[in-house]
Amino acid sequence: MKFNQDQLAKIKAAKQALDERKEQLNSGKDIDDKKQISFADTEARIMGKKGGSFYYAYNTRISVDADLQIIVAQHVSQNANDKQELEPALKAIQDTAGRLPEQLSADNGYFPGDNLQALEQSGIDAYLAIAILRTVLI
Template sequence: MENKKKRNELSYNPQITVDHDSGIIVANDVTQDCTDHNQLQPQIEMTEENVDKLPEGTKIGVDNGYFTGSNLRYLEKMGLNGYIPDANLAKEMKGKKQKNNPYSKNKFEYDEKRDCFICPNEEVLIKKGEYEYNGKIQYKYYGANCGECPFRVD
């Protein structure tokens, strides 16, 4: 498989799902996918095959390798509570210093009813379109006053 350094080599990506309370392995797999992005759904499906359907509200804790929009939507659809840090939070949790950027993506609040984002300066960013990039749907949001923002860093 192609590794993180873009080199092809014999590599494997093991996946193990463990019940937190008992410590028992409830699902496992080995793939040649170089990321964990596509592994959450199969692990949950294998878990449900092995131990019955997971009750609504079951807590699913995984590392930031599983942090994708499709995984978050899947967990929501299944009624499962996902605890997945994004890359910045994962670095923070490991004690790595982060730039204090008051306008990083995780500081924007999403308003589902209006399908818009609210920036830390309380400005509304409205959806202006979508496009495909690397096989994933990307959404464009724009704010009317971003150009005049007193906190804007060029």
């Protein structure tokens, strides 16, 4: 009987976490399937891999010194992609190293406009790999 009561308490806590998150993120609207919450870890987010598999996880990011090949900063997020991760990465570098780098290189996941604006404001000489666009003129 105690086992059933413990299970029921866990289910109620998970339901409360879902309701609070739904209200916080969507204010009365249904939560998108991609924003589901794990009952075991309510802070983990559903993330996908190539090939169609999905799992609850966190995304970790590291910043590495190009010359010394050592990790100079790291941070963990709930975001599945890099689009919102440049400013937290810069903050982590500033907090750890006491200054921002003179140069930075990153992949195309960091390319959206907000990140470009943050880089421009920081004064960092940045190099972002971008997807090559093929244009056909008719």
